[in-house]
Amino acid sequence: MCCKTDTNPDRVSALSVPLRRVLDNRTHGQRGGERNERGKRVTVNMTKGQAISLEKQGGGSLTQVRMGLGWQAAPRRGLFGKRTQEIDLDASAVLFADKQPVDVVFFRHLVSDDGSVKHTGDNLVGGAGQGGDDEAILVDLQRVPVHIDTIVFTVNSFTGQTFQEVQNAFCRIVDETNGQELARYTLDGGGNYTAQIMAKVHRVGSGWQMTALGNPANGRTFQDLMPAILPHL
Amino acid sequence: MTAELVRGQNHPLPDTRLEIRVSAGHPVLAGATLGDEQGRVPGAEWIAHPGAPSLHGVAVPEEAAADHRLTVDLEAVPGAVHRVSVLLALPGARGAAGAARFGAVAAPHVVVAGRDGTEIASYTITGLDSESAVIALELYRRQGAWKVRAMGQGYDGGLAALLGDQGLERPADVAASILETVAPGPAQVAAPTQRVPEAERVRHTAPVTSADPATGTPAPVTPSPVTSTPVTPTPVAGTGAPVTGAPTPATGTPAPATSGAAPSGGPIDYSHPRRRAATPAPAPEPRQAPPAPVAGDASGWSMDERLYNQVWGMFEDLARTAAAYRSACDFAESRLDRELDETLSDYRSRVGGANDSARAAARARHDELVERAQAVLDRDLAQLAAESAVVEPALPAAFARWDNPVWHAYRVPAEEPMAVRLGDLHLPERSELRIPMLVRLPLERGLWVDSGRGRSEAAGLLDEVELRRLALDSAVAHTARLLAAHPAGQFAVHVVDAAGAGAAALAPLVESGVLAAPPARGAAGVSAVLEQLTERVDLLQMALRGGAADALPPGLDAARQLLLVHDFPHGFDDRAVTRLRYLADEGPSVGVHLLMVADRQDASAYGPLLDPLWRSLLRLTPVPDDHLADPWVGHAWSYEPPVLPPGSTVLRQVLAQVAGARR
Numbered sequence A: 001m002c003c004k005t006d007t008n009p010d011r012v013s014a015l016s017v018p019l020r021r022v023l024d025n026r027t028h029g030q031r032g033g034e035r036n037e038r039g040k041r042v043t044v045n046m047t048k049g050q051a052i053s054l055e056k057q058g059g060g061s062l063t064q065v066r067m068g069l070g071w072q073a074a075p076r077r078g079l080f081g082k083r084t085q086e087i088d089l090d091a092s093a094v095l096f097a098d099k100q101p102v103d104v105v106f107f108r109h110l111v112s113d114d115g116s117v118k119h120t121g122d123n124l125v126g127g128a129g130q131g132g133d134d135e136a137i138l139v140d141l142q143r144v145p146v147h148i149d150t151i152v153f154t155v156n157s158f159t160g161q162t163f164q165e166v167q168n169a170f171c172r173i174v175d176e177t178n179g180q181e182l183a184r185y186t187l188d189g190g191g192n193y194t195a196q197i198m199a200k201v202h203r204v205g206s207g208w209q210m211t212a213l214g215n216p217a218n219g220r221t222f223q224d225l226m227p228a229i230l231p232h233l
Numbered sequence B: 001m002t003a004e005l006v007r008g009q010n011h012p013l014p015d016t017r018l019e020i021r022v023s024a025g026h027p028v029l030a031g032a033t034l035g036d037e038q039g040r041v042p043g044a045e046w047i048a049h050p051g052a053p054s055l056h057g058v059a060v061p062e063e064a065a066a067d068h069r070l071t072v073d074l075e076a077v078p079g080a081v082h083r084v085s086v087l088l089a090l091p092g093a094r095g096a097a098g099a100a101r102f103g104a105v106a107a108p109h110v111v112v113a114g115r116d117g118t119e120i121a122s123y124t125i126t127g128l129d130s131e132s133a134v135i136a137l138e139l140y141r142r143q144g145a146w147k148v149r150a151m152g153q154g155y156d157g158g159l160a161a162l163l164g165d166q167g168l169e170r171p172a173d174v175a176a177s178i179l180e181t182v183a184p185g186p187a188q189v190a191a192p193t194q195r196v197p198e199a200e201r202v203r204h205t206a207p208v209t210s211a212d213p214a215t216g217t218p219a220p221v222t223p224s225p226v227t228s229t230p231v232t233p234t235p236v237a238g239t240g241a242p243v244t245g246a247p248t249p250a251t252g253t254p255a256p257a258t259s260g261a262a263p264s265g266g267p268i269d270y271s272h273p274r275r276r277a278a279t280p281a282p283a284p285e286p287r288q289a290p291p292a293p294v295a296g297d298a299s300g301w302s303m304d305e306r307l308y309n310q311v312w313g314m315f316e317d318l319a320r321t322a323a324a325y326r327s328a329c330d331f332a333e334s335r336l337d338r339e340l341d342e343t344l345s346d347y348r349s350r351v352g353g354a355n356d357s358a359r360a361a362a363r364a365r366h367d368e369l370v371e372r373a374q375a376v377l378d379r380d381l382a383q384l385a386a387e388s389a390v391v392e393p394a395l396p397a398a399f400a401r402w403d404n405p406v407w408h409a410y411r412v413p414a415e416e417p418m419a420v421r422l423g424d425l426h427l428p429e430r431s432e433l434r435i436p437m438l439v440r441l442p443l444e445r446g447l448w449v450d451s452g453r454g455r456s457e458a459a460g461l462l463d464e465v466e467l468r469r470l471a472l473d474s475a476v477a478h479t480a481r482l483l484a485a486h487p488a489g490q491f492a493v494h495v496v497d498a499a500g501a502g503a504a505a506l507a508p509l510v511e512s513g514v515l516a517a518p519p520a521r522g523a524a525g526v527s528a529v530l531e532q533l534t535e536r537v538d539l540l541q542m543a544l545r546g547g548a549a550d551a552l553p554p555g556l557d558a559a560r561q562l563l564l565v566h567d568f569p570h571g572f573d574d575r576a577v578t579r580l581r582y583l584a585d586e587g588p589s590v591g592v593h594l595l596m597v598a599d600r601q602d603a604s605a606y607g608p609l610l611d612p613l614w615r616s617l618l619r620l621t622p623v624p625d626d627h628l629a630d631p632w633v634g635h636a637w638s639y640e641p642p643v644l645p646p647g648s649t650v651l652r653q654v655l656a657q658v659a660g661a662r663r
Helices: A011-016 A222-232 B158-165 B171-182 B198-204 B233-239 B273-278 B303-345 B354-394 B464-485 B503-512 B522-546 B574-586 B600-616 B650-662
Strands: A044-046 A052-054 A064-070 A089-097 A100-105 A117-119 A135-140 A150-157 A170-175 A180-186 A195-204 A207-217 B003-005 B010-012 B017-035 B065-073 B083-089 B109-114 B119-124 B133-142 B145-155 B419-426 B435-440 B447-450 B491-497 B560-566 B592-598 B618-620 B625-629 B636-640
Touching: A064 A089, A064 A195, A089 A117, A089 A135, A089 A222, A100 A117, A100 B303, A150 A170, A150 A222, A170 A195, A180 A195, A180 A207, A195 A222, A207 A222, B003 B010, B003 B145, B017 B133, B017 B171, B083 B158, B083 B171, B109 B133, B119 B145, B133 B158, B145 B158, B158 B171, B303 B354, B303 B435, B419 B464, B419 B618, B447 B464, B464 B491, B464 B503, B464 B560, B464 B592, B464 B650, B491 B503, B491 B522, B503 B650, B522 B560, B522 B574, B522 B592, B574 B592, B574 B600, B592 B600
Parallel strands: A044 A180, B003 B119, B447 B592, B447 B618, B491 B560, B560 B592
Antiparallel strands: A052 A207, A064 A135, A064 A170, A089 A100, A089 A150, A117 A135, A150 A195, A170 A180, A195 A207, B010 B145, B017 B065, B017 B083, B017 B109, B083 B133, B109 B119, B133 B145, B419 B435, B419 B636, B625 B636
C-alpha cells in the first residue's frame, strides 16, 4: 500500500477536484451489442465494447451484487523474485447522484460512507489466474442511499501494464444472493489500454438494473476515468 | 426469536405455562423453590425436588440427569409466591462419585419455552467454578405479570448454602435429605428402561389434563410424579434430545454414579450442549423485518467482548446511516438550488406562471427525496433504538451508565474489562439514541476534562465556577469508574490539588480511602508526587527496554497509576510542567495515566508550548459538546458526560466496595 499513498490524492480531494481533462474523442468501441449467451451458463460472456441490459433472472430486482476482478500474477523474476514486474489491477466503484460523483470506493476508501458498498481489500500482485476473484466490491443495493442512482464499476492497471500484457485477467459481475454470474469480461490479450469502465448498476423504477459497459479507457486510478465515465451515466 | 439472556438480564414471559429445559452435559439435580415477596422460602415443603417432584404448579424430574425438563404453571402457583427459583445442584457434592464443582463440567444451558415448545429465552450459566449448587433462573412477579431473570448465582457451600440464603431453617438437613433422594443406591438406579412411545407416555400421565398444543386448549396442569408433558416434535428437537433417542427424564436415566457418561439406555448425543438452542433452524426472516435485537449479538470470546463489539457495531451503523441521510439531504439541497437558478436564468419563463410552477416542481422534487431519505433513516434508527434498548440493560458495570441497576450489585472484578465507558455519544438526527463511548483499557492516552468554556453552547450558559465544579465532578466519576473496573489493588490513584480548591468534589475519593495518599497540596506536594511517578515511569521504561522486567525492585507494585491533576497549572513550576509532559508522553506504555481537569486559558502563559500536551490527551467535557469524530465518516458527535442520578449514593457505595476489597 505504501507505494500507492504518495501517488494518489486522498479521498476528499479526489472528489473535489474538477474534472481536469475534457472528454477525449477516443472511440469507445461499438455499442449496443446484443445478448451473447454462449456456453451452458447464463453468463453473458462479453466482448469489449458491448453494452447490454440485464435484469435478475426471473424478472426480479437485484439486491446484492459483487464485482470481482482476477488476474494472474506476473512470473517471478530475479534471483529472489524481487525484480518481478508486479501487476496491480484495481477495482473501484463510483457512486453518482444525478451525474454528480458523491462517493467512491477504491483501495484507499474501502467502504462507502453510507456502508452500502464495500471493497474487500487491495491486491497488489494478482493471483493464480484460475478464475478466482483477487479483488471484489460488494454492493448491498437495498442500503444504497436514496439519492444515489448509478454506481459505476471500473478497473485500472495501477502499475501501468496494458491489458495486452496481463495474463488471464477478467472481471465479472455476480448476483451475490445466488452466486450467479451476470456478466464476465475477458480483459487480457485485449487492446492497448490500461483501464476499463466495466458496468453500471442503476435505478429503474423501484429496483435496480445492471448495464454492462466494457468500455476501454486509460488511466492509473478511477480519477483519470471520470471523463470517460460521464457519458455513460 | 429466542432471547439469549446474560446474567442479570430479565425477559417478559408471554405465557404462564412454561417448560424449562436444562442441558448440563453431566448429571445434575434440578429443583425449584417457591419464595415470597422477599424471596424467602418459608419451609422445606416449598421446595420442589426429586423427592417431592410436584408442587403447586411446579414439576421437576425425579432423577439427577444431564438433561431435564421442568414444567411450571404460573397460574397454579399460590398467590403468596412471588418468586420461583430454578436451581441446579451437583449430586456428587456430598462425596459420592461425580463432579463436585460446576467448574469441572460443561456450562449448563437453560431454555425457557412456552408449552408449544417455542423458545422464549435461553441462558448459559458461565463463569462457575468451585460452586456445587446454582440458582439458574428466577421467575418472578412484577406488577401482576411474570418475568424471568437469568441468575447464575452459584454457591460454594452447595445446596445447603443456597437454601440457607433463601431463609430456610436448618438448610443443611434439608439439603442432605434432598441429595439423599438422588444418591446412587439400588432403589434409585433406574434400569435403562425401554423407550416408551410418545403416545403411551401421554397416557401415563393420567392426572395431567394434557394441553394439546395443536388445539391450544389451555388446560390446567396438575403435575404428577411422572410429568412428561405432551410435546410436539419441534420442542423435542429443540432440546437436542431426539424423540427416538436418550431416555427422557421421566423414563429415567442411569444414576449419577456413572459420572457424566452418556446415558447407557440411548445413543450418545454428540451434539454440543450449547448449540442445542440453535438446532431448530428458524426460517430465514424476510429482510424487511429485521430480527428482534439480542444483547451480545456480535463476535467475541466473552460476553464482554461481544457486547463491546456490538456497541461499536451500533456506533458504526449509526454513523453510516446518518451519512447516507445527510448526503441525500445535501444532494437534494444542491439540486434544488441549481434548479431554482435555472428557472431564474430562463428568460422565457419569467413572464407568466411557468416560472412559479417550475419552482414549485423543484421544491416538490426536493421534498420528495428528503422524505424518502428520512423514511430510511427512521427505519434504521428504530432498529438501532430497539437494539440499544436490549443492549443497555445487559451491559456489565464498566460499560453501563451510572443509573444502570448493575451498579447496585457491583462487586470488585477479578479481572479488568476490555473497556470502560467514558460517556455517551449521539447525533442530532436522534439525540435520544445514545451510543456508549467505550474506550479500551489500558488507556492509550491521558484524559483531559476541559473546564474551559470552549465553543460549546452548554458551557456558555454556565458561569465559570459552576463549570469548574462540574468538570471536577465528572473527573471524579471517571476516576471512580476506572477504579471500579480494575481488580482490587490493581489501580492506584494520586491526586494533585495544589490549592485545595477541589476538596469538596474530591471528598468521595478521599473519604472512601481509595487514594494512595491524600491529595497533594502546594508546590512541594505537587513536585513530590510528580517526582515519584516520573521515577516510576523511568524505572519501568528502563526495565522494559532492557528486557529485564524481573530485575525491578521487589517493592514496586504492579498496579496501574492514575494521576488526577486539578487546577493546572496552579502550583506547577517549569520543572513540574516538564515532568507532567514526560508522564503524558511516556506514562501510558507503562501503565501510568493522566487525568487533567484544566482550562487551557489558565495555562496561556506558556503560549503554544503546551499545545502538544493538550493534543495528546483525549478531551472530554463536563457538559455536552460536539467535538468528537467517529473513525469511519468523521461526523461531529455530541459527547455527553457521565451523569450520576441525582441524590444517588452509588458512587460512594462502589468506592466503598473498592476500598473494602483492598483490605
